[in-house]
Amino acid sequence: MTQKMIRDVIRDTIDEEMARDDSLIMLGEDIVGGNGAPGGPEAIGGIWSTSTGLWAKYGADRVIDTPISEAAIIGAAAGAALTGKRAIAEIMFADFIGVCMDQIWNQIAKFRYMFGGKSRCPVVIRMPWGGGFNAAPQHSQSIHSFVTAMPGLKVVMPSTPADTKGLLTQAIRDDDPVIFLEHKALYGVKGEVPDGEYLIPFGHARQVTQGDDITVLATGMMVGFAEAAAAQLAEDGIGCDLLDLRTTSPLDEEAILDSVERTGRLLIVDEAPPRCSLATDLSALVSSKAFASLKSPIEMVTAPHSPVPFARELESAYLPSPERIVAAASKLMAYRRG
Amino acid sequence: MQLSREALLQAYRQMKTIRMFEERLHDEIALGEIAGFTHLYAGQEACAVGVCEHLGPKDYIISTHRGHGHCIAKGCDVLDMMKEIYGSTEGLCKGKGGSMHIADVNVGMLGANGIVGAGAPIAVGAGITAKSNGTVSIAFSGDGACNQGTTFEAMNMAVVLKLPVIFVFENNHYSEHTGEAYAVGAESMTTRAAAFGMKAIKANGIDFFSVYEAMRELIEYCTAGNGPASIELDCERFYGHFEGDPQRYRGEGELDRIREERDCLKTFRAKVTEAKLLKGGDLDAVDKEVADLIDRAVEEAKAAARPTANDVLEDVYISY
Ligand SMILES: Cc1ncc(C[n+]2csc(CCOP(=O)(O)OP(=O)(O)O)c2C)c(N)n1
Ligand SMILES: [Mg+2]
Numbered sequence: 001m002t003q004k005m006i007r008d009v010i011r012d013t014i015d016e017e018m019a020r021d022d023s024l025i026m027l028g029e030d031i032v033g034g035n036g037a038p039g040g041p042e043a044i045g046g047i048w049s050t051s052t053g054l055w056a057k058y059g060a061d062r063v064i065d066t067p068i069s070e071a072a073i074i075g076a077a078a079g080a081a082l083t084g085k086r087a088i089a090e091i092m093f094a095d096f097i098g099v100c101m102d103q104i105w106n107q108i109a110k111f112r113y114m115f116g117g118k119s120r121c122p123v124v125i126r127m128p129w130g131g132g133f134n135a136a137p138q139h140s141q142s143i144h145s146f147v148t149a150m151p152g153l154k155v156v157m158p159s160t161p162a163d164t165k166g167l168l169t170q171a172i173r174d175d176d177p178v179i180f181l182e183h184k185a186l187y188g189v190k191g192e193v194p195d196g197e198y199l200i201p202f203g204h205a206r207q208v209t210q211g212d213d214i215t216v217l218a219t220g221m222m223v224g225f226a227e228a229a230a231a232q233l234a235e236d237g238i239g240c241d242l243l244d245l246r247t248t249s250p251l252d253e254e255a256i257l258d259s260v261e262r263t264g265r266l267l268i269v270d271e272a273p274p275r276c277s278l279a280t281d282l283s284a285l286v287s288s289k290a291f292a293s294l295k296s297p298i299e300m301v302t303a304p305h306s307p308v309p310f311a312r313e314l315e316s317a318y319l320p321s322p323e324r325i326v327a328a329a330s331k332l333m334a335y336r337r338g
Numbered sequence: 339m340q341l342s343r344e345a346l347l348q349a350y351r352q353m354k355t356i357r358m359f360e361e362r363l364h365d366e367i368a369l370g371e372i373a374g375f376t377h378l379y380a381g382q383e384a385c386a387v388g389v390c391e392h393l394g395p396k397d398y399i400i401s402t403h404r405g406h407g408h409c410i411a412k413g414c415d416v417l418d419m420m421k422e423i424y425g426s427t428e429g430l431c432k433g434k435g436g437s438m439h440i441a442d443v444n445v446g447m448l449g450a451n452g453i454v455g456a457g458a459p460i461a462v463g464a465g466i467t468a469k470s471n472g473t474v475s476i477a478f479s480g481d482g483a484c485n486q487g488t489t490f491e492a493m494n495m496a497v498v499l500k501l502p503v504i505f506v507f508e509n510n511h512y513s514e515h516t517g518e519a520y521a522v523g524a525e526s527m528t529t530r531a532a533a534f535g536m537k538a539i540k541a542n543g544i545d546f547f548s549v550y551e552a553m554r555e556l557i558e559y560c561t562a563g564n565g566p567a568s569i570e571l572d573c574e575r576f577y578g579h580f581e582g583d584p585q586r587y588r589g590e591g592e593l594d595r596i597r598e599e600r601d602c603l604k605t606f607r608a609k610v611t612e613a614k615l616l617k618g619g620d621l622d623a624v625d626k627e628v629a630d631l632i633d634r635a636v637e638e639a640k641a642a643a644r645p646t647a648n649d650v651l652e653d654v655y656i657s658y
Contacts, residue, residue, distance in 0.1 A: 035520040045586075050376070096453065304658065309650060
């Protein structure tokens with residue numbers, strides 16, 4: 001085990017996989033930095049420092065700095081992957097998915113199916129996402145709900161350094177396209193990371209806390225918020241069975257249903273807006289498959305149906321908080337039928 | 339054409355306002371006063387002002403992530419801009435957008451923009467309105483944004499529709515940390531724009547007069563019904579890509595050199611005083627006036643009303 005920050009785990013994992021597989025390439029804006037500038041290439045190694053040193057080690061044919069052209073970045077990753085490479089494409093902020101949506105949604109996600117199962121498209125699209133930086137409406141969004149809704153994509157959202165390693169390794173070796181969502185607020189989070197080869201198969205939630213009263217489901221930055229809330233609730237004798245979903249497609253239905261069958265209460269915490277979302281999807285799953293176990297209506301703590309506002313006070317009010325999670329949990333516990 | 343004394347003073351006032359606005363923000367951001375990402379426009383003032391001094395409220399501009407200069411040049415209220423950057427409800431966008439999204443459609447400023455390359459297509463639409471008004475629509479883009487497919491589509495569509503759109507490419511030689519020499523595959527942005535079938539010229543972006551005269555020609559050309567045009571402005575950005583950028587991609591001594599040799603405000607002062615159009619004292623008086631304005635802007639912004647949780651769902655037309 002080694003203590004590492006998530007940003008370093010990402011770089012080291014890509015490094016290990018590039019060393020292992022010559023066919024792996026990486027593309028993105030400023031992932032080298034300084035190309036064509038007096039300071040020279042590798043001036044930064046990615047604005048998130050998730051590719052520092054990789055250009056020097058693997059060269060410009062494999063670590064490809066691109067112009068600002070998201071559609072071409074994803075299209076190029078797709079074309080390379082269809083023709084025998086494996087590709088990691090970095091979209092600097094998940095919000096920029098708008099610029100390359102066709103390449104993701106109509107192209108990459110559909111190739112295997114549309115081509116009669118005769119092709120593979122091993123692309124990992126890494127996208128830093130989420131709020132907490134006062135980065136305003138176009139640099140703070142949560143996109144997992146709508147990419148999860150797209151057939152043909154796997155969606156991964158790690159929240160710890162160890163999970164980042166296991167899931168990113170799995171994503172890179174996967175033969176199908178994976179949307180890999182890195183929460184911006186978690187890049188600096190440090191934790192134990194297994195040494196050597198480490199893979200986590202998709203579709204397995206991680207049990208964060210155990211409890212018998214409420215099942216709590218969360219992803220990304222919300223996992224930490226829910227953990228803080230669970231600690232506070234534990235002081236009042238309320239036990240939270242907190243699951244970090246880790247992948248939203250495939251989804252670990254079994255773990256969710258098992259937990260709800262035990263606790264009888266469900267609280268979903270989601271950073272995305274509330275309509276047609278991960279939260280409503282999980283709610284639908286549980287109400288259709290574990291209805292009999294429910295002792296109370298399902299509670300959802302989500303962002304509101306609005307863009308992410310800029311000002312500090314506004315963004316704090318916009319994002320779910322541990323306080324709101326505690327309040328929703330208390331409401332669940334207080335519920336009486338009839 | 340010779341500009342009047344008033345016009346010269348106004349151009350200088352606008353450039354100086356942008357410069358001092360940005361220099362002050364640089365200091366305030368270092369103190370942790372301001373949230374979010376801020377991209378400063380200092381160094382490029384002659385571009386925004388050389389373009390916008392030709393424009394009225396029915397001419398449209400659309401800007402970029404580096405938008406403060408365009409906003410000021412187009413007539414956005416400086417006090418309200420500062421309040422916006424501080425996130426006040428009294429700000430130009432009520433604290434919802436911040437630095438990267440300052441807009442005032444009432445003065446023809448269609449917004450700074452956080453998405454690189456998003457502006458040019460919107461400028462085409464404003465060009466449809468401009469065509470019916472006899473005005474122009476301006477898309478400000480950088481050397482980085484010029485590589486975005488959206489910009490290509492907008493250029494072609496403006497040509498096809500023969501719209502009075504002017505694509506202004508501010509070439510400050512960097513897109514974030516990457517050099518223009520690497521990312522722009524064409525010989526220049528000008529040859530690229532010309533290949534789309536429009537009139538394409540270059541001007542000196544550190545010389546207000548060069549930009550201003552070139553723009554006069556292009557605006558006449560576009561409003562006469564000849565379709566779109568493009569102009570590439572060679573300029574410099576004096577700060578990092580965003581506040582906090584260590585700027586390791588710069589050359590040895592580059593920042594000192596450009597601030598010494600390629601400062602559009604110094605160039606302007608030298609030109610107008612040498613030609614005896616204005617006296618040093620006239621410009622000093624403007625400096626003082628602008629310094630007072632910026633002090634007042636920051637003071638008022640710090641004291642301005644703060645948003646509350648209730649404001650999150652203001653201006654949302656459907657809420658849940
Ligand atoms: C679609 C999109 N891609 C990438 C970015 C990140 N980004 C913001 S500014 C910028 C560089 C823009 O360079 P340029 O157009 O030259 O403008 P300058 O910063 O020099 O003013 C990049 C890559 C973005 N905001 N939007
Ligand atoms: Mg630039």
